[in-house]
Amino acid sequence: MPKVLVSDPIDQSGLDILAQVAQVDVKTKLPLEELVQLIPNYDALMIRSGTKVTSEVIEAASQLKIIGRAGVGVDNVDVAAATRRGIVVVNSPEGNTIAAAEHALAMMLSLSRNIPEADKSVKASAWDRKKFTGVEVYKKILGVVGLGKIGSHVATVARAMGMNILAYDPFISKERAAELGCTLVDLDLLFQEADYITLHIPKTPETAHLINAEALAKMKPTARIVNCARGGIIDEAALHEAVKNGTIAGAAIDVYESEPLGESSLRELGKSVVLTPHLGASTAEAQINVAVDVAEQIRDVLLGLPARSAVNIPGLRPDVLERLRPYLQLAETLGNLVGQLAGGRVEQVQITLQGDLANQDSKPIVIATLKGLLTNALRERVNYVNASIEAKERGIQVIETRDAGVKDFSGSLYVSAQGSLGEHSVTGIILGGTEVRITDINQFPINVPPTKYMLFTLHRDMPGIIGKIGSLLGSFNVNIASMQVGRQIVRGDAVMVLSIDDPLPDGILEEITKVPGIRDAYTVAL
Numbered sequence: 068m069p070k071v072l073v074s075d076p077i078d079q080s081g082l083d084i085l086a087q088v089a090q091v092d093v094k095t096k097l098p099l100e101e102l103v104q105l106i107p108n109y110d111a112l113m114i115r116s117g118t119k120v121t122s123e124v125i126e127a128a129s130q131l132k133i134i135g136r137a138g139v140g141v142d143n144v145d146v147a148a149a150t151r152r153g154i155v156v157v158n159s160p161e162g163n164t165i166a167a168a169e170h171a172l173a174m175m176l177s178l179s180r181n182i183p184e185a186d187k188s189v190k191a192s193a194w195d196r197k198k199f200t201g202v203e204v205y206k207k208i209l210g211v212v213g214l215g216k217i218g219s220h221v222a223t224v225a226r227a228m229g230m231n232i233l234a235y236d237p238f239i240s241k242e243r244a245a246e247l248g249c250t251l252v253d254l255d256l257l258f259q260e261a262d263y264i265t266l267h268i269p270k271t272p273e274t275a276h277l278i279n280a281e282a283l284a285k286m287k288p289t290a291r292i293v294n295c296a297r298g299g300i301i302d303e304a305a306l307h308e309a310v311k312n313g314t315i316a317g318a319a320i321d322v323y324e325s326e327p328l329g330e331s332s333l334r335e336l337g338k339s340v341v342l343t344p345h346l347g348a349s350t351a352e353a354q355i356n357v358a359v360d361v362a363e364q365i366r367d368v369l370l371g372l373p374a375r376s377a378v379n380i381p382g383l384r385p386d387v388l389e390r391l392r393p394y395l396q397l398a399e400t401l402g403n404l405v406g407q408l409a410g411g412r413v414e415q416v417q418i419t420l421q422g423d424l425a426n427q428d429s430k431p432i433v434i435a436t437l438k439g440l441l442t443n444a445l446r447e448r449v450n451y452v453n454a455s456i457e458a459k460e461r462g463i464q465v466i467e468t469r470d471a472g473v474k475d476f477s478g479s480l481y482v483s484a485q486g487s488l489g490e491h492s493v494t495g496i497i498l499g500g501t502e503v504r505i506t507d508i509n510q511f512p513i514n515v516p517p518t519k520y521m522l523f524t525l526h527r528d529m530p531g532i533i534g535k536i537g538s539l540l541g542s543f544n545v546n547i548a549s550m551q552v553g554r555q556i557v558r559g560d561a562v563m564v565l566s567i568d569d570p571l572p573d574g575i576l577e578e579i580t581k582v583p584g585i586r587d588a589y590t591v592a593l
């Protein structure tokens with residue numbers, strides 16, 4: 068019988084499902100060393116946010132087939148390490164949406180009406196009404212950062228309370244935002260206008276310390292901020308300063324840079340700050356939802372069936388996968404590339420299967436392209452199973468075409484993305500059965516393999532320009548691994564593609580665009 072280790076508190080309904088197919092051991096609050104020692108005995112691990120599944124744990128997990136996260140965020144799991152070991156990671160994308168949204172709303176109201184401090188004072192036998200006079204949310208502006216599942220529900224309920232909603236989410240279309248009654252704005256405007264700011268984004272390298280001293284300085288002195296998303300999106304030291312100095316009026320925080328919260332100056336801020344111990348998902352209903360959702364998936368995987376919400380494996384039929392594997396890699400790379408070139412919100416994607424590829428099953432290729440495209444927004448949360456739904460929810464229009472007449476290569480894939488910042492296109496092929504080659508960017512012919520870090524420029528084809536870019540990169544200590552130029556006509560417009568060994572340092576892209584003749588420059592990490 069397979070063995071499942073449950074290392075965080077999970078609702079009994081989930082444990083009952085696991086017990087149908089496995090021996091279930093519940094051992095919570097395990098120190099890392101003990102987890103590393105125990106894990107080789109288990110086929111499945113079921114967790115919440117308390118267990119850190121580090122690469123060390125995964126390396127020791129010689130039998131492990133699946134990690135089930137009974138919740139949304141998988142930032143406590145080294146998903147890349149799990150993927151390398153062939154371990155499926157599943158979560159419950161919707162099981163606690165309502166719980167988290169309601170907690171954010173409760174936090175906003177608690178902060179506005181000083182409920183926690185007032186409660187404390189009554190329980191201490193005081194009757195102090197003046198001290199706890201609050202503010203109303205009615206007719207106030209709520210800035211929602213991240214208009215995904217939780218952010219959308221918060222916006223809907225807040226509208227019903229008479230709030231006006233500004234939203235920032237670079238991956239959501241204007242139409243989708245309008246459907247929710249929200250006005251999409253840029254982040255600076257949201258910071259400047261909002262009376263309340265609520266965060267509903269994943270923690271990624273881009274969102275780490277999104278709310279720092281500089282951002283806080285842009286906010287109204289009456290602004291209040293709510294974080295029920297992830298610790299580390301707010302710089303806690305900067306928040307403490309901002310509330311203490313009156314830069315903003317207050318904050319309600321559920322998640323912290325380090326959990327459990329250790330020594331923290333946030334505790335010293337009295338009624339201006341409301342703190343809860345990561346309770347967003349802690350409702351009876353959500354805990355049953357996530358426990359059942361994830362336990363069912365663990366059961367299925369242990370029985371050899373596919374999981375419905377795997378964050379790290381394609382949910383496609385194995386035979387299709389095998390046949391199309393190189394083209395799925397091509398599609399994912401082109402989707403990711405065109406998404407990064409497009410930069411902002413993508414509204415429309417066109418995917419054309421050309422030449423011999425036009426006779427293949429397009430569905431997996433379209434899904435792989437969308438997965439690549441959405442990786443920028445959703446990271447490891449997007450997979451082959453949910454890529455189409457996620458694209459639809461973001462209002463991205465997908466146009467799929469076939470053109471068997473294109474005979475440049477035996478089969479090629481063309482992907483273009485039209486978004487808030489313009490349109491970009493890329494074409495690619497598979498060389499020698501396995502190798503991805505990019506053969507065209509924005510209608511300029513090239514022939515380059517994708518690499519981890521790339522720099523693209525659109526420029527005028529004129530003498531000296533390549534040298535200038537080379538020297539500029541050199542002066543920033545950026546090593547160029549390879550370089551190629553593509554043009555349609557001599558001394559007309561051209562594109563330059565550079566593979567570089569490291570990410571571009573801050574500020575250099577701006578310098579590149581200042582070089583005479585350079586029209587645009589883009590950096591991409593694949």
Ligand SMILES: NC(=O)C1=CN([C@@H]2O[C@H](COP(=O)(O)OP(=O)(O)OC[C@H]3O[C@@H](n4cnc5c(N)ncnc54)[C@H](O)[C@@H]3O)[C@@H](O)[C@H]2O)C=CC1
Pocket residue numbers: 138139140141160163164167212213214215216217218235236237238239267268269270273274295296297321322345346347348349444445448
């Ligand atoms: N406090 C708690 O107990 C809980 C916390 N959460 C956290 O809430 C967050 C949101 O969850 P969901 O709404 O389910 O996820 P979701 O994936 O449905 O929505 C996230 C949204 O953020 C957007 N986004 C990504 N990067 C962005 C950026 N740099 N700027 C602005 N928007 C960006 C995405 O386009 C997406 O629409 C996650 O971090 C999750 O871990 C979720 C459940 C409970």
Ligand SMILES: O=C(O)C(=O)COP(=O)(O)O
Pocket residue numbers: 115116117137138139140141163345346347348349
């Ligand atoms: O689902 C999420 O992302 C959460 O943050 C919930 O965390 P928890 O399962 O309550 O430890």
